[in-house]
Amino acid sequence: MGxxxxxxxxxxxxxxxxxxxxxxxxxxxxxxxxxxxLGPNGAGKSTVINVLITLLPLQKGNxxxxxxxxxxxxxxxxxxxxxxxxxxxxxxxxxxxxxxEFHGRLYQMPAAERKARIExxxxxxxxxxxxxxxxxxxSGGMKRRLEIARGLMTRPRILFLDEPTIGLDPxxxxxxxxxxxxxxxxxxxxxxxxxxxxxxxxxSDRISIMDHGTIVTTGTGWELKNRLGEDLIYLETSxxxxxxxxxxxxxxxxxLREKSHGIVAMVKKDGTFLLPVLIERLISEGIRVHxxxxxxxxxDDVFVHYTGxxxxxxxxxxxxxxxxxxxxxxx
Amino acid sequence: MxxxxxxxxxxxxxxxxxxxxxxxxxxxxxxxxxxxxxxxIAMSANFARLSSGxxxxxxxxxxxxxxxxxxxxxxxxxxxxxxxxxxxxxxDKNWGLMREVMASPLPRGHVIVGIGxxxxxxxxxxxxxxxxxxxxxxxxxxxxxxxxxxxxxxxGMFLFVGIFSLGFVFLSSAIAASLESPEGLxxxxxxxxxxxxxxxxxxYPAAVFPPALSALSAANPLTHLINGVRYFTIGPDFxxxxxxxxxSVQDVALSLGVLAVFTAAMFGIALWRFxxxxxx
Ligand SMILES: Nc1ncnc2c1ncn2[C@@H]1O[C@H](COP(=O)(O)OP(=O)(O)OP(=O)(O)O)[C@@H](O)[C@H]1O
Ligand SMILES: [Mg+2]
Numbered sequence: 001m002g003x004x005x006x007x008x009x010x011x012x013x014x015x016x017x018x019x020x021x022x023x024x025x026x027x028x029x030x031x032x033x034x035x036x037x038l039g040p041n042g043a044g045k046s047t048v049i050n051v052l053i054t055l056l057p058l059q060k061g062n063x064x065x066x067x068x069x070x071x072x073x074x075x076x077x078x079x080x081x082x083x084x085x086x087x088x089x090x091x092x093x094x095x096x097x098x099x100x101e102f103h104g105r106l107y108q109m110p111a112a113e114r115k116a117r118i119e120x121x122x123x124x125x126x127x128x129x130x131x132x133x134x135x136x137x138x139s140g141g142m143k144r145r146l147e148i149a150r151g152l153m154t155r156p157r158i159l160f161l162d163e164p165t166i167g168l169d170p171x172x173x174x175x176x177x178x179x180x181x182x183x184x185x186x187x188x189x190x191x192x193x194x195x196x197x198x199x200x201x202x203x204s205d206r207i208s209i210m211d212h213g214t215i216v217t218t219g220t221g222w223e224l225k226n227r228l229g230e231d232l233i234y235l236e237t238s239x240x241x242x243x244x245x246x247x248x249x250x251x252x253x254x255x256l257r258e259k260s261h262g263i264v265a266m267v268k269k270d271g272t273f274l275l276p277v278l279i280e281r282l283i284s285e286g287i288r289v290h291x292x293x294x295x296x297x298x299x300d301d302v303f304v305h306y307t308g309x310x311x312x313x314x315x316x317x318x319x320x321x322x323x324x325x326x327x328x329x330x331x
Numbered sequence: 332m333x334x335x336x337x338x339x340x341x342x343x344x345x346x347x348x349x350x351x352x353x354x355x356x357x358x359x360x361x362x363x364x365x366x367x368x369x370x371x372i373a374m375s376a377n378f379a380r381l382s383s384g385x386x387x388x389x390x391x392x393x394x395x396x397x398x399x400x401x402x403x404x405x406x407x408x409x410x411x412x413x414x415x416x417x418x419x420x421x422x423d424k425n426w427g428l429m430r431e432v433m434a435s436p437l438p439r440g441h442v443i444v445g446i447g448x449x450x451x452x453x454x455x456x457x458x459x460x461x462x463x464x465x466x467x468x469x470x471x472x473x474x475x476x477x478x479x480x481x482x483x484x485x486x487g488m489f490l491f492v493g494i495f496s497l498g499f500v501f502l503s504s505a506i507a508a509s510l511e512s513p514e515g516l517x518x519x520x521x522x523x524x525x526x527x528x529x530x531x532x533x534x535y536p537a538a539v540f541p542p543a544l545s546a547l548s549a550a551n552p553l554t555h556l557i558n559g560v561r562y563f564t565i566g567p568d569f570x571x572x573x574x575x576x577x578x579s580v581q582d583v584a585l586s587l588g589v590l591a592v593f594t595a596a597m598f599g600i601a602l603w604r605f606x607x608x609x610x611x
Contacts, residue, residue: 046611050611053434054434055430055433055434055609055610055611056609056611057609075436078434078435078436079436083430083431083434085427085430085431087427088427089426089427089428089430089431090428091344091348091426091428093348093351093352094344094347094348098344098347102340102343102344103431103435105339105340105343106337106340106431106432106435106436106437107435107436108334108336108337108436150431
C-alpha cells in the first residue's frame, strides 16, 4: 500500500452563493492508483473536480497536487494534469487530429513531439481511421475516447475524469474501463467521479463515497463492503420488532435495520452457518419466519448504509434491501 | 517556455474554423461587396440627380458618391465584423469548449489577443475584397497615385482598419465574457452599433450635423476610422455632392491616436472581464 499521496485535499469547502456544494471534504490519492469519488447527482463531485483542476477558485481548504500547492502554484498544477470533463467539450467543426493538435499547442508542446504523440494516442484509443473526421460525425463512445486521448496528450501525471462513461451503452462502458486501466498501467494516476457503483467497484483501488457535499466513507471496495460485516441476512417474520430485539442479543450479529417488510442483519460470521442458528432462536421465542435471504454486501449496500438512500433513485429514502438483500422480494 | 506565442494557438484555431465552412466564408465576403454594388449604385444615381443643379465648388477635386460611400462601406463592414468577432468566446463558453483553454496554462490575455487577431484578419480579407471589387465597378480610389503611393495608402488604410478592428473585437470579447447566454446578444449589438453608425460620417457628411451631434461624432471611433480610410483611399482634399472634405496630416494623426487609445482601453476592459469570468 506504499506509494505516497499525489493529491492531498483537506477541509475543502465550496459554495455557489447560498448553495453549499462542498462542505468540508478531505481525502488523498496515492500515486499510481485509480481513485473514485462515488456519489449521486448533486453530491458535489464535479465541484470538487473543478476546484482541483483550477476551473473554480479555491475558496477554502488546502489542496496539494503533484507536489504543488493549488492556491500558490496553479500554473504548475495545470501542467501536471489531464482532464476529461463531464460534458463533451469537443469542437464539432474540428477533426480528431486537429483537436489533439490544438491541445498540444495550448500546452506549448514542440511540433515533433506533438506529431508523434497524436499518432500514438489515436492508436491507443483506436481512432486512427477517424483521424481526419470532424468530431460532429463521431459516436458518443468515440467522442469519449478522443477526449481521453486529449487528456493524455501532454503525458500528465494525473488524469481527471468526470463521469467518464455517462450516457454510454454497457459494452462501450466496458471498453472505456479497459482504456482507463491501460492508461493507469502506464503509470498515470486516475481520479474519477462516477455515480455508477459497478464502475467504482470494478475500476478503483480506493473509493470515497460522497453525499450532500461531504465524504461519508473511504476505503478499498473490499474494505467498504467488509465494514458492513461478513454477510447480510434478510428476514421477514411474524413480529419484526420483537425479532429485532431477539437478534440484537446474538453475539455475531452486528447492526440491524428495519425495512418495510422485514429486517436486515449485518453479521460478522459466515452467514451460511449463522442463519439456521438465528432462525432457531426466533422460533424458540415464538416468532415465525416467513422469508429469508442471504448475500455478500455489495457497494450498493455500503452506499445505502452510509447515506440511508439508494443511489439509483436518490431522494426516495429506500434501500435496495427493502424487499430483500438481492432487491427482489423472496417468495 | 515560448509562452509568449500562446495567442497564435487561439488564432490558428479560429482561422481554421473560419475557413472550414465555405458557404459561411463566401457569404461573409460577398455580402459587403454586394451591398456596395447595389446600395452604392442606386444611391449614386439618386445623389447625381439631386445635385445635378448645384455647381461644384471651384478648384477642389470632385469625387463621385460611390467612391465616397465605398470608404464608408469599408468602415461599416469592419465595425460589424469586429463587433461579432468576440462572440465566439460566448459560444465556446456555452458549448463548454472554453474549459479546455481555461484549465490550460495559457494566460487569459493570450485568448483575447488571439481572438482579436483573427477578427482583424477577417476584416482585412473583407476590406481587400471590397477595395478590389469597388475599383472594378468604378470606385475612384488611389486616383493619380504612383504604385509606391498606392502601397503607402494601402498600408495606411490597413493600419486604421487593424487598430479599429482590434478595439471592437476586444469590446465584443468583453461583452461575450460577461454574458451568460447568447440571448440578448443581438439586442446589445444593435444598441451599440446603430448609434455608432448614425453618429458618424459613414454615409453622409458630418458637416450637416447640429453641433451636439458633431461633438458626438468626433468622439465616435467609427468617425476616426472613416477619416483615416478616406484620407488614404480618396485623398486629403476633395468634394462630394457639394460638400468639401479636408483632412490635414494632423487630423489623421489625431484620429489614429484616438483609435489607439480606444483599442488599448478596450483591451484593458476585455482583460478585466475575462479575468472575472468563471467557466465551468
Ligand atoms: N454553477 C453553479 N451555480 C450554482 N449551483 C451549482 C452550480 N454548479 C453546481 N451547483 C450546485 O452544487 C451542487 C453540487 O453540484 P455538482 O455538479 O458538483 O454535483 P455532482 O456530484 O457533480 O452531480 P452530477 O452527478 O449531477 O454531475 C448541486 O446542488 C448543484 O445544484
Ligand atoms: Mg458532476
